Amino acid sequence: MRIAVDAAGGDHGPAVIVTGALEGARRFGVALLLTGDEPVIRQALAEHDVTGLDILVVDAPEVIDGHEQPAQAVRRKPRSAIAVALDAVRDGRAAAFVSAGNSGAVMAGALLKLGRIRGVDRPAIAGYLPAIGGMTLVLDMGAVTDPRPSHLVQFAQMGSIYIERAFGVADPKVGLLSNGEEPSKGNQLVQETFPLLTAAPGIHFYGNVEGNDITRGVVDVVVTDGFTGNVALKVAEGAASLINATVRRRLTSSWRRTMLAALLRPAFEEVRKELDYAEQGGAPLLGINGVVIISHGRSNERAIASAIGVAKRSVEGEVPGTIARLMATLEPAPQPSAAAG
Amino acid sequence: MRIAVDAAGGDHGPAVIVTGALEGARRFGVALLLTGDEPVIRQALAEHDVTGLDILVVDAPEVIDGHEQPAQAVRRKPRSAIAVALDAVRDGRAAAFVSAGNSGAVMAGALLKLGRIRGVDRPAIAGYLPAIGGMTLVLDMGAVTDPRPSHLVQFAQMGSIYIERAFGVADPKVGLLSNGEEPSKGNQLVQETFPLLTAAPGIHFYGNVEGNDITRGVVDVVVTDGFTGNVALKVAEGAASLINATVRRRLTSSWRRTMLAALLRPAFEEVRKELDYAEQGGAPLLGINGVVIISHGRSNERAIASAIGVAKRSVEGEVPGTIARLMATLEPAPQPSAAAG
Numbered sequence: 001m002r003i004a005v006d007a008a009g010g011d012h013g014p015a016v017i018v019t020g021a022l023e024g025a026r027r028f029g030v031a032l033l034l035t036g037d038e039p040v041i042r043q044a045l046a047e048h049d050v051t052g053l054d055i056l057v058v059d060a061p062e063v064i065d066g067h068e069q070p071a072q073a074v075r076r077k078p079r080s081a082i083a084v085a086l087d088a089v090r091d092g093r094a095a096a097f098v099s100a101g102n103s104g105a106v107m108a109g110a111l112l113k114l115g116r117i118r119g120v121d122r123p124a125i126a127g128y129l130p131a132i133g134g135m136t137l138v139l140d141m142g143a144v145t146d147p148r149p150s151h152l153v154q155f156a157q158m159g160s161i162y163i164e165r166a167f168g169v170a171d172p173k174v175g176l177l178s179n180g181e182e183p184s185k186g187n188q189l190v191q192e193t194f195p196l197l198t199a200a201p202g203i204h205f206y207g208n209v210e211g212n213d214i215t216r217g218v219v220d221v222v223v224t225d226g227f228t229g230n231v232a233l234k235v236a237e238g239a240a241s242l243i244n245a246t247v248r249r250r251l252t253s254s255w256r257r258t259m260l261a262a263l264l265r266p267a268f269e270e271v272r273k274e275l276d277y278a279e280q281g282g283a284p285l286l287g288i289n290g291v292v293i294i295s296h297g298r299s300n301e302r303a304i305a306s307a308i309g310v311a312k313r314s315v316e317g318e319v320p321g322t323i324a325r326l327m328a329t330l331e332p333a334p335q336p337s338a339a340a341g
Numbered sequence: 342m343r344i345a346v347d348a349a350g351g352d353h354g355p356a357v358i359v360t361g362a363l364e365g366a367r368r369f370g371v372a373l374l375l376t377g378d379e380p381v382i383r384q385a386l387a388e389h390d391v392t393g394l395d396i397l398v399v400d401a402p403e404v405i406d407g408h409e410q411p412a413q414a415v416r417r418k419p420r421s422a423i424a425v426a427l428d429a430v431r432d433g434r435a436a437a438f439v440s441a442g443n444s445g446a447v448m449a450g451a452l453l454k455l456g457r458i459r460g461v462d463r464p465a466i467a468g469y470l471p472a473i474g475g476m477t478l479v480l481d482m483g484a485v486t487d488p489r490p491s492h493l494v495q496f497a498q499m500g501s502i503y504i505e506r507a508f509g510v511a512d513p514k515v516g517l518l519s520n521g522e523e524p525s526k527g528n529q530l531v532q533e534t535f536p537l538l539t540a541a542p543g544i545h546f547y548g549n550v551e552g553n554d555i556t557r558g559v560v561d562v563v564v565t566d567g568f569t570g571n572v573a574l575k576v577a578e579g580a581a582s583l584i585n586a587t588v589r590r591r592l593t594s595s596w597r598r599t600m601l602a603a604l605l606r607p608a609f610e611e612v613r614k615e616l617d618y619a620e621q622g623g624a625p626l627l628g629i630n631g632v633v634i635i636s637h638g639r640s641n642e643r644a645i646a647s648a649i650g651v652a653k654r655s656v657e658g659e660v661p662g663t664i665a666r667l668m669a670t671l672e673p674a675p676q677p678s679a680a681a682g
Contacts, residue, residue, distance in 0.1 A: 211575025
């Protein structure tokens, strides 16, 4: 299996992406197709021992900058790293695509080059948040800011298929994010969605969950609109940063504390690893005809390596195909057409 | 100044509320009016030395349970702790009301007994979240799940007045919670609100802020719909609980770590105090003709004491009167009426 990686994306530059991709290739036993500015990629590769790895580099010198309208940018720059990698997935030269670049451009490009799965109204980004005893999948994380209730039902179905097929979670429980547990709680969207989820095929609906239930691990999948999902993810990140900064300040406020804290460094390192998004890095764009993994712009090497693992699991679990089969069974029977025959 | 306190509300029972109220009365130099089941309150008071404190107890034996429709419950139970306390505020026997009881019933009761400030469309709950270097006020926290853009403008105005008058923050900066900083980001509500905030009188609009900016302390006031505000608050609480549990587990995973961590206990206690919501406890219901402070159901003694301080600051800062004056200046000039003269 070959995974295409956008070596031009991410806040930390190509060297970090290439290092992470190589680490992922070794760890998960996959081949790579790296896209971006070829001389820069070659230079980054020269820093590593790539013995035994199968690596293709495809030159993609055009750069999509953050201020461009995403769909236009992908169309106008066919030799950008995102466009070239998605072409490779479409043509079967790569099985999946991992990018830490402009997520708007990745979404627009995926829609343009790979297309939506038939029956899916809106593709969604599904991200993991750390929870007690594991992780909770939350979708949408920002692709659809004003979904309709029927979109949230599809998010629930796609999220359930993803964690069942890619992570082996049997009969995943789905919660609807709300401001209270009772079915009567929620904004208008949530109140209209609740009865639809109760009746929806292909999912195990648990009921409403609250913001603190995400990290409590009450359910396997939490569905919400992309606006709230994005806010929730960033509030959790912000709370973690604040706590981290406060602990660090208080534990270094005297010489004695600094000494004691240094002796506990391995324990704090374990905490960081256990809760770090990078350990799971990579949020699939579900509802696309292909495996596309969006990584955080701030992704480090470990996050990119991890995203390659997520891509491999999604391919092996046939996530897009399974979503397509469910959607096909839910579609209304085709109407006889006058032109048929 | 006398503060009415709902001694029947809160998850931990009347003894905790009474203890916190007494602590608050001493710390902030205020008199109390305690409402609830009188024998229970008297029994709780008997556990304390109340020398020098001015305490009235008003019997309010009717109990509003969590499953009642809030507005109906307040009407049907005029001798509930919430109704009796709000009567005292309306009649001038108390300057403010603090409750950790059913927040829906407190809101409904406040609207019924004290009424909305003229010109305010929807009262909002304003809560503090911890941030680097202080706190960030977030509103709405759950009173209005589907506000209109004009409601968010009033939230910005009321929140600015509150932290300026009650906490002495000069020229407070207001951010609009969104899924990106650019003015083009946001769901439909946010996109429609942005230009209104840019033009709104009485506030200093900073622009869009993201979820992680709340704890970064980028602005003084963050406005959002009550659904998202509630989710944000609970996600932050959930993230803090998860981190706390993980740190605790890793720091007690061996005998040696447990010993070292015990020596650092004062530092961890400082972190807990610095970040604990209880240190600020008490979210004002803004837009009401009177000072009403809603405390978390889980409030402990310290949170109730702190809420009394928030009530006192709100009264001294004339928060409701200042909001009323701003709204009066913004109201369209009265139209001549045929019946006038």
